[in-house]
Amino acid sequence: MFDLEEIKKYSPFCLSCLGRSVGLVGFGLDNRERGIEMINIIELSENMNIVEEIICSPEDCKICDGLIGEIDNFIDLACESISDYSLETFKIGTIVDKDILNLESEFANTFGVNLSESIKSQLNREIGIGVFQKNNILARLDNPDSTVIIDTRYDTINLEIKSIFVEGKYNKYDRTIPQTYWPCRNCKGKGCKSCNHTGQLYPDSVQSLVAEPFMKVTKATENLFHGMGREDIDAAMLGLGRPFVLELRMPRNRDINLDEMADEINKSNVDRIQVNSLQFVPRKRVAELKNTVCDKSYRVDVSIPEDLTIESLKNGAQRLKEKLVKQRTPTRVAHRRADLIRPRLVESVNVLSFEQGMVELEIRAQHGTYIRELVSGDMGRTVPSFSSLVDGACKVEVLDVLNLHLEFEEEKK
Ligand SMILES: [Zn+2]
Ligand SMILES: [Zn+2]
Known part of the structure; x- marks a missing residue:
């Protein structure tokens, strides 16, 4: 069932790394508890006291190179990275050094094939539980508000925040504004004398008038305006309006009252633009809109x-x-x-x-x-x-x- 001499070659290692090597066996135990059970089994069958010899604290573990001992630190890093965002759901991902992954799978194979859990899955799970306990937001694998990728090699975080998509329709009565931002040709958006340092060829657009109040409330970093086609600058858009999706990237606040937003936009742009039928939609509406012709x-x-x-x-x-x-x-x-x-x-x-x-x-x-x-x-x-x-x-x-x-x-x- 196992070869003690083989196992010793990898020592010392932490209880988690030992337990994880048979992590898919049995239910209701975490990897540390599994590690303790393993020690008991080994000691019983070999009839000797081995724990001192092969088990060490996570900091000195030769298999995970101390990563398991860093979990609390990773929880803090993750919590800090999302602290500026109001979120309901999140997901943790980790990047782990290849050498560690190779070593742990080699070690796991000494106990048999396909019994082990990977260190990434233990890290993701335990960091996720820690973040949930500290911030009271829910872990969700499918389409979470945020994905926190922890690069354990450098202790850095790559944070992905799901964009907010708001669909609606607009009317345009002002025959001087383009549909979307129109960067100054001279400076390509950086701002120069000829554009009055706005970076824009046209100071306003349907996009800017619609997006501005959203940017204020959500504190998003940027916005994209996806129209179902567009009219010329000097053409008005009448009738029921033209469908669009406003995409808000990296929003800090996701809690928006769309009725209030529509009111605000409409009241401050009476003779220029109006919006109606605002609703939250999934990302796929952007492509659907782009592919609709009529x-x-x-x-x-x-x-x-x-x-x-x-x-x-x-x-x-x-x-x-x-x-x-x-x-x-x-x-x-x-x-x-x-x-x-x-x-x-x-x-x-x-x-x-x-x-x-x-x-x-x-x-x-x-x-x-x-x-x-x-x-x-x-x-x-x-x-x-x-x-x-x-x-x-x-x-x-x-x-x-x-x-x-x-x-x-x-x-x-
Ligand atoms: Zn370890
Ligand atoms: Zn310019």
Whole structure:
């Protein structure tokens, strides 16, 4: 069952390291208690007193190199690392020197194969219990608020704090702000004279207006704004709003009242942006949002030749109904998008109002339709276009997104 001479080669070792070598045998004992049982068994079968010879305190253990004796220290390190965060759940991970892992598995094999527990699992468990007892937060293996990785080689901690994800929808009424932060081209966000040391090309964005109160409450280190697509800076976002997920990284406080946050954002940005339907969501919503496409409706003010009549405009609009148009990549985005011809379905075009030289249209089209080019024709790159059908040069002056036609919202109607 065991070879005492073999075992002695590894001595002296601590009770935990002895007990852990058969750690998967029996229940209800910790490794120290198992170690004591092992000593009893060895002494009985060899009929000699061996404990003094092979067992030492954890500090002098040749197998764990003193790590087991450091557990209280690791508990303190872990507690300190999370002390600034309000958390409900945590998980401990450890990095242990390879030599120690090799030695302990070699030693464990002298008692038989596959009976041992690894030192990492003992450390994780016992440090976890210690942190729970000190901070009263729960250990959770699956998706904890925080993961504390202790590198036992250097006594350093790598702390991972789960981001907070808040989904909602925004409306944008201010036609001067971009959707997300837009770093200054000059200094790339560092701050310089030309950006007034803000690091931003535009002082405000939908992102900054939404995120600011969240950053204050959560004390997060940074935030990311994941929109379901985006509108141009000079376009408003109307209707039910555009879905987004705000990601808050390394938040110190996770206790947020979303109704209060929405109130605060909406009250301080009445004519600029509004948010609605805020809720906490899992990380996977970001990818889901990014992969969702849908029809969109737009309201556009279009300048038209003075001599165009309402009849010809209505006729042109009618001829675009349920029409498949071919759009070659517009020149204005050609520098960042492949030069392709994309077929896009125009659902409907309606004339909302008309005065000489100006028409207001509502256009509903498949996702990815270039609306400005659908109207202008983009020098023949979009075929057919509103311009070609009314036989006159038309140009979008103001463009607003009226709605995103998400399936689940269509069903509610
Ligand atoms: Zn040991
Ligand atoms: Zn700058």
